[in-house]
Amino acid sequence: MASPTRKSDALCLAGAALLAALAIFSLFCGRYPLxxxxxxxxxxxxxxxxxxxxxxxxxxxVVGGFALGAAGFxxxxxxxxxxxxxxxxxxxxGASAGAAAGILFLSGAAAVTASAFAGALAAVGLALGLSALDRSGRHGTVVLAGIAVHALAQTVLMCLKLTADPERELASIEYWIMGSLNGISGYSIGGSLALCAVCLAVLFLLHRQILLLAAEEGEARMLGVEVGRLRLAVLLAATLAVACVVSLSGLISFVGLLAPHGARLLTRRNDRPTMLLGGLLGGVLLVGADILARSVAATELPVSIFTSLLGAPFLLYLIVRGRRHP
Structure with a gap:
């Protein structure tokens, strides 16, 4: 019987091979024949x-899906x-509000991307700043701060929609919110992908500390971990990676939820190979959904339609499973 480590390595190799095959197919899939x-x-x-x-x-x-899967883990x-x-x-x-502002007040895809990235950073900074006001170091504070920031950003987004031209600007905002890789070109992705790669490298270098954060805070402190600072650093790196992806693609639903869960179901572990497999599965989900988005209909569909078709039933499964096994 194969050891857990060998099983995880084999699964990672299989995930990498599947992602590579989908990436090659993606290069030749589209309305213009190559x-x-x-x-x-x-x-x-x-x-x-x-x-x-x-x-x-x-x-x-590939990179965006990997980042969403690893960040979800x-x-x-x-x-x-x-x-x-x-x-x-x-x-x-936050990225949605920023993108909407870019569509209304700026011009060009690069300006909208930069505006979405700025909105995501502003939301992250505000959420982490609010959570830092609580000196107890409880991780639940970050969640509550995120809920408050989400509500604020949604209010800003609704106000921006009310001022948008229904025929042009409002349609662009709604399409961006649905998420798509259509329109991405090599002229505008370099900076975002470079920052995303740096953030992912930081997360994998800190993988042991991330796993320690899953333990009780008292145990982590006994092992010499500065829980509060480390948590903020890890969350900032993960969120920056996601912000880079979202600023380019719009909102992609459920990849960050599905991929890490799929990895854990396959490996039955919670370690660095599982984190790597989660990233690979995230890439498989996003590239596969993008291939379907430009293949199943005469016009290109939003990617989130296909990720949501997988994600919504899986979310219900997790809720039912949690009630059966509290």
Missing amino acids: SPAGLLAGDEMQWRVFWTLRVSRTVVG VYQTVFRNPLASPDVIGVSS
């Missing part, structure tokens, strides 16, 4: 579409809550 033969023949238009649109879109799908571990997700401290709602 083929290996055309690329090898040096077709200029095919190469332009390949490098400018398909590669950047696939890279954002961190949130569920730190909060010791199986229903925790990257939205828990208001990052998604």
Whole structure:
């Protein structure tokens, strides 16, 4: 019988192989036909579409899904809550308000991306700042602060919608909120992906400390862990990674919830390989959903439609399972 470590390693290799296969398929999937033969023949238009649109879109799908899955693992571990997700401290709602402001008052996709990122950072900073006012170090304070920030950001978003042009601006805001990798190009993703990679590297370097945060706070302090500062640092890194993804793709539902749970169900553990597998499954979910979004209908659909079709039943399953096994 294979040891748990070997089983986890095998699952990670299988997840990486599946993600690589989907990424390759994603490069050639879309309304404009690409083929290996055309690329090898040096077709200029095919190469332009390949490098400018398909590669950047696939890279954002892989890295973005990985970040959402890994961040979801961190949130569920730190909060010791199986229903925790990257939205828990208001990052998604803050990004939505920022994107809406960008659509209304700025021009260009890059400006909307920057505005969404700024909104996410503002929400994170406000939530962490409010939680820092509580000197007890309880992790529940961050959740309550996130709920308050989410409500505030939703109020701002509703006010912005009321001032939007119903035919153009309001439709753009609603489409952004539904989430899509359509329109991503290689000219605007470099900074966000670089910061996302740095945040992910920090999270994996701190994986042991993250697992210690899952223990009781008294036990963690006995092991020399500065619980309050470490929790804030870990949450900030995870949320920054999510903010980078959300600023590029819009809101992607349920990936941060589904991927880490799927990894734990497969490995039956809560360790670094499980965190890695959660990231790989997040990439598989996002890239797979993006392939379906541009394949199943004549017009491209929002990615969150497909992630929600998986996520909503799974969320109900977790709730029912929690009641049966309190």
